[in-house]
Amino acid sequence: MIVERKPLNLAERLYIPAVANGFKVTWRHFKRTLFEGRTAAGDTAGGFHPEVPWRVGEGYRGAPYLVRDQDGATKCVSCQLCEFVCPPKAIRITPPGPDGAPADRRNAEKMPREFEINMLRCIFCGYCQEVCPEEAIFLQRDYSLSGTSRAEMIYDKEKLLALGGAHAGLRKWKQKEDEARAQEAFPPAAS
Amino acid sequence: MDWQFLAFSLAKILVVFAVVMTMVAYAVLVERKVSAFIQDRVGPNRANPFFARYIPYLGMKLVRWGIFQPMADALKAILKEDYTPAHVRKVYFWIAPALAMVPALLTLAVIPFGSQLGAQKMVIADLDVGVLYTFGIVSLGVYGIVLAGYAANSKYPFLGGIRSSAQMISYEIAMGLSVIPVFLLVGSLNLSDVIGAQSGSLLAWHVFKQPVAFFVFLVAAFAETNRLPFDLPEAETELVGGYHTEYSSMKFALFFLGEYAAMISVSAMMVTLFFGGWTLPFLGLDQPAQSLWVGLLHILIFFLKLCVLLVGIIWVRWMLPRFRYDQLMDLGWRRFIPVALANIVVTAGVLAMMHR
Amino acid sequence: MAPSAETIRIKIDGRELDVPKLMPDWQGKLQPTTMLQACRLAGVEVPHYCYHPRLPVAGNCRMCLVEFGTPMVGPDRKPVLAEDGSPKIARSVLPYEPGTPRGAIACATPISPGMEIYPNSAATRQMREAVLESLLINHPLDCPVCDQAGECKLQEYSVEHGQAASTFVETKVHKPKAVDLGPRIMLDDERCVLCTRCIRFTRDLVGDDRLGIVNRGSYNSIAAYPGSRFENNYTLNTVDLCPVGALTSKDFRFQMRVWFLKETKSVCPSCATGCNITIWSREGRIHRYTPRDNDAVNASWMCDQGRLNFRWVARADRLTEVRVARDGAPLQRTTGPSALQEAVARLGRVPKGALALVASARLATEELWLLRRLAAHFEAVTDVVDRPGTGDALLVSADKNPNLNGARLTGIAADAPGSRLAAIAQGISAGRIRALIVFGEDVTRHGIGAELLAKLDTLVVCDLFESETARRAQVVLPGAAPAEKRGTFVNTKGRVQRFWKAFDAPGDARPELEWLQDWVAAQTGAPVPATVEGVFDEMARGLPAMAGMSWAKLGDLGLPLIPPAAAAEGSKP
Numbered sequence A: 001m002i003v004e005r006k007p008l009n010l011a012e013r014l015y016i017p018a019v020a021n022g023f024k025v026t027w028r029h030f031k032r033t034l035f036e037g038r039t040a041a042g043d044t045a046g047g048f049h050p051e052v053p054w055r056v057g058e059g060y061r062g063a064p065y066l067v068r069d070q071d072g073a074t075k076c077v078s079c080q081l082c083e084f085v086c087p088p089k090a091i092r093i094t095p096p097g098p099d100g101a102p103a104d105r106r107n108a109e110k111m112p113r114e115f116e117i118n119m120l121r122c123i124f125c126g127y128c129q130e131v132c133p134e135e136a137i138f139l140q141r142d143y144s145l146s147g148t149s150r151a152e153m154i155y156d157k158e159k160l161l162a163l164g165g166a167h168a169g170l171r172k173w174k175q176k177e178d179e180a181r182a183q184e185a186f187p188p189a190a191s
Numbered sequence B: 001m002d003w004q005f006l007a008f009s010l011a012k013i014l015v016v017f018a019v020v021m022t023m024v025a026y027a028v029l030v031e032r033k034v035s036a037f038i039q040d041r042v043g044p045n046r047a048n049p050f051f052a053r054y055i056p057y058l059g060m061k062l063v064r065w066g067i068f069q070p071m072a073d074a075l076k077a078i079l080k081e082d083y084t085p086a087h088v089r090k091v092y093f094w095i096a097p098a099l100a101m102v103p104a105l106l107t108l109a110v111i112p113f114g115s116q117l118g119a120q121k122m123v124i125a126d127l128d129v130g131v132l133y134t135f136g137i138v139s140l141g142v143y144g145i146v147l148a149g150y151a152a153n154s155k156y157p158f159l160g161g162i163r164s165s166a167q168m169i170s171y172e173i174a175m176g177l178s179v180i181p182v183f184l185l186v187g188s189l190n191l192s193d194v195i196g197a198q199s200g201s202l203l204a205w206h207v208f209k210q211p212v213a214f215f216v217f218l219v220a221a222f223a224e225t226n227r228l229p230f231d232l233p234e235a236e237t238e239l240v241g242g243y244h245t246e247y248s249s250m251k252f253a254l255f256f257l258g259e260y261a262a263m264i265s266v267s268a269m270m271v272t273l274f275f276g277g278w279t280l281p282f283l284g285l286d287q288p289a290q291s292l293w294v295g296l297l298h299i300l301i302f303f304l305k306l307c308v309l310l311v312g313i314i315w316v317r318w319m320l321p322r323f324r325y326d327q328l329m330d331l332g333w334r335r336f337i338p339v340a341l342a343n344i345v346v347t348a349g350v351l352a353m354m355h356r
Numbered sequence C: 001m002a003p004s005a006e007t008i009r010i011k012i013d014g015r016e017l018d019v020p021k022l023m024p025d026w027q028g029k030l031q032p033t034t035m036l037q038a039c040r041l042a043g044v045e046v047p048h049y050c051y052h053p054r055l056p057v058a059g060n061c062r063m064c065l066v067e068f069g070t071p072m073v074g075p076d077r078k079p080v081l082a083e084d085g086s087p088k089i090a091r092s093v094l095p096y097e098p099g100t101p102r103g104a105i106a107c108a109t110p111i112s113p114g115m116e117i118y119p120n121s122a123a124t125r126q127m128r129e130a131v132l133e134s135l136l137i138n139h140p141l142d143c144p145v146c147d148q149a150g151e152c153k154l155q156e157y158s159v160e161h162g163q164a165a166s167t168f169v170e171t172k173v174h175k176p177k178a179v180d181l182g183p184r185i186m187l188d189d190e191r192c193v194l195c196t197r198c199i200r201f202t203r204d205l206v207g208d209d210r211l212g213i214v215n216r217g218s219y220n221s222i223a224a225y226p227g228s229r230f231e232n233n234y235t236l237n238t239v240d241l242c243p244v245g246a247l248t249s250k251d252f253r254f255q256m257r258v259w260f261l262k263e264t265k266s267v268c269p270s271c272a273t274g275c276n277i278t279i280w281s282r283e284g285r286i287h288r289y290t291p292r293d294n295d296a297v298n299a300s301w302m303c304d305q306g307r308l309n310f311r312w313v314a315r316a317d318r319l320t321e322v323r324v325a326r327d328g329a330p331l332q333r334t335t336g337p338s339a340l341q342e343a344v345a346r347l348g349r350v351p352k353g354a355l356a357l358v359a360s361a362r363l364a365t366e367e368l369w370l371l372r373r374l375a376a377h378f379e380a381v382t383d384v385v386d387r388p389g390t391g392d393a394l395l396v397s398a399d400k401n402p403n404l405n406g407a408r409l410t411g412i413a414a415d416a417p418g419s420r421l422a423a424i425a426q427g428i429s430a431g432r433i434r435a436l437i438v439f440g441e442d443v444t445r446h447g448i449g450a451e452l453l454a455k456l457d458t459l460v461v462c463d464l465f466e467s468e469t470a471r472r473a474q475v476v477l478p479g480a481a482p483a484e485k486r487g488t489f490v491n492t493k494g495r496v497q498r499f500w501k502a503f504d505a506p507g508d509a510r511p512e513l514e515w516l517q518d519w520v521a522a523q524t525g526a527p528v529p530a531t532v533e534g535v536f537d538e539m540a541r542g543l544p545a546m547a548g549m550s551w552a553k554l555g556d557l558g559l560p561l562i563p564p565a566a567a568a569e570g571s572k573p
């Protein structure tokens, strides 16, 4: 859709109506909070943050965690796209290398040896989730992460998987394997 | 120069400094509270020093109003690690915060904040060229920011520094030109004379006599103090923090205080130039005080006018979005400077006709 | 061989240009110019899989199909002219379906006079799309686990020329994955596009006809001859050749995605051939070498053994500390300047002729040049350690030192390299030689035993690794691997080739050249150029074989030395 830009008329160009409207809106909110005692947190959660935790909505994008598939296997295949796309370079992946442990689910050839997200760097932008070809990383509902040292804020693979839980999605590699099994033997038997 | 003059001046400086610093601290609190209310939040309401609960009745109310927050802020600024990144140019990096803070305070020296207490005029330095002094000092303010941007030796501060130098230099011109009609009317550069010229009736206030000048001055004041809608030098969303990105702890606090001190000084300037200073056009409050009480009342009047303007400036920050850089420049050079010039010509013309 | 001077005028994308009639083929023989070569000359890239300039043309992938036209010829065998007098062009069409354009494979179709090629026409684009679609029919789309991702021609062409979504609804044929083809090669049959580059390379270039295609139709797959393994010394070149992720290196497999790797131009230090290579590194760690094109040395290839020989750079026993033993105390860590001071002071007390220098022929030529200046100052005996091995007829040289020619040129090496080592050993045992400088070798393993080293007054060692020699030295300077510095090697054919720095040396280690610059200046009192460029240019002025060379002129591909006869000629007044 293309929104046409209309030329501004004189009043708009003088900026006065905009200022007046701005004042109207801000005054309305100011008045409501100051004199009626209503606040966003009070209206939605019924209290304020540390005492009454903020209830985030569905689809909220908080800290990114790794997920397992419905069979409990690591979904991530260590493709390192998220590491590449992450703007603040919060993700650090150690690929398995030729002699690393094979993936813990069948038929996928690879999983990360180590997967770290530095939560002090992460800006919850969601690029990693968007770029992941395996639906292995999701921004979840945690928004208040704290720790007492920098090292503690670097979440490793174990921790990310434990926090991430399971995600029931397409089982791409299993489907491939089933498909291959259903086919005739390779190479096809000479008749 | 006799010792009496020295002693009184020193006392005035100390009092003004103390009052201004307290005002700065509480302006920050007001800013946070106003912004919170406008955004449906409650703002700072947790700073709870051990003695608060011994204050009968009021204690907890004060806590909820965040009255102790500035103390916590100050403590935090002082106790934070004062970090100097390895790549900065150290000397300039250390000088810059002070350079940003000092000019804002120096301008206050010529502002008459009251008529007189006893025989003492309530102005630190009653200069005959008061307003020239002010503009001279105000133009020093840019150095703190430019140096900070340069010394930090990294990209965002650098961009912030460049923006601010361009912005401050441009708007200084508009600001300087905008007040010339006021002085044409008054016929003196002494700020006390300016106040004297606004006594008599409400309509004598320059804001009514010279609305165009006031408007240009107001906008230029926003630009000169780097406040929204013209806070491009520090535009958080684009430049992280602009010129003070690399600063922490007390050095950062100096920039922060400097910004609010600058707000106070331009507000004081505006009160003096356009809102009749310490006068009120009723009950004879527009003549220099004869008694101690009236003298104090004058100071209070000045203070209240100042507060109203401050809250106005703060409110604008939460009301208007930031201008784009090219719009800012366009506005300064192609709108305000011509308007201010035209205003000078018209005012001078009218005055010439009247005095023919 | 240069292309022929005779040219043909053709039109590419509406642009007229003259291209040579004949161009060298993969063996360098002149053959009629193909449409693909002509397009390259015109700066138009025609996508292709099976074509490779250094392999025989096979023409089996059809990716390079382009629409073209030829001048129309009338029944009278004369060109048909349009109204404006220009020759009329007949676009190629299917003979039985005149409305349908018929493409030709650009890699194998020679150009003819007046021909017009349309590498960007709608028909050409449609043909590419169709070819890609058919190549992807059974392709597994493994990109997340495929090592080729990021440098895969199938990915690139799919983005540029392919369709956004697959229309294939049937199940794909699944072929064997992770097939162990040889000791260094892993094959994924599903990803193969059957371009036969790998087959042609090993058959026609290496002469080890080991690979072939087995099974038919959709079941076509690459395999090694039954019962044998694909294990010659050039197998890893097929990994570079393979346009997709079918052949992967077991060594590099799952190590690091290529988009994280920094490419640095370098020269392989494993033998005297000096194959041009690219070092792929990330954060100070080498992940792989790949050959870099240089027709004068290695074309596009390198041997497996040299390619995999890089792990030593990160060995745990690298020297990372500057150490000095003062007044009989054991070696202790110190700073670079104080170590050099100690070395200068100690050697300053050595009488002329009482010093020997053993350098490695694995040092850069500039370093050997400065060592030469140091040796001349002391009138020292110098030599290198010879490393004979076995070579082959293709690339591998029998000389395992990358820079023996550089050592010869600078006069560090004896005419028979290593022949003076015995004399040095004798000199030490006879007490004639009181001090020894060793650069980059463990001399205890080359005839100058530990008991001899104990007799010396002063032993200064600059090396990469802990060694018996370094343990007995009074001054130890940690050096840098070729990947950690800049410099030149002179290969066995006398070509001077530059290599670049990929990352910093670990700890206190510095390139030998940097140690030498400070050291030589302090020891001899004569000025030393402050940069690699400066040292090279000084050397080029000093050596007739390098007359007229400069660091800048070497470029990426290097320059040949001037043969001795010509050099003697040139130095005559």
Ligand code: SF4
Binding pocket: A064, A082, A085, A086, A087, A088, A089, A090, A091, A117, A121, A122, A123, A124, A125, A126, A127, A128, A129, A139
């Ligand atoms: S959410 Fe953004 S910043 Fe955080 S790990 Fe993902 S890509 Fe990085």
Ligand code: SF4
Binding pocket: A075, A076, A077, A078, A079, A080, A081, A082, A083, A093, A128, A131, A132, A133, A134, A135, A136, A137, C144
């Ligand atoms: S993008 Fe997904 S599959 Fe790839 S490394 Fe990140 S989490 Fe793993």
Ligand code: SF4
Binding pocket: C139, C140, C141, C142, C143, C144, C146, C147, C148, C149, C150, C152, C153, C154, C155, C191, C244, C245, C246
């Ligand atoms: S060969 Fe290319 S397209 Fe196929 S899986 Fe590998 S990277 Fe992807």
Ligand code: SF4
Binding pocket: C191, C192, C193, C194, C195, C196, C197, C198, C199, C222, C241, C242, C243, C244, C246, C247
């Ligand atoms: S393995 Fe690679 S090089 Fe060999 S035929 Fe298949 S795609 Fe081509």
Ligand code: FES
Binding pocket: C047, C048, C049, C050, C051, C058, C059, C060, C061, C062, C063, C064, C065, C105, C106, C107, C108
């Ligand atoms: S490149 Fe021409 S058919 Fe393969």
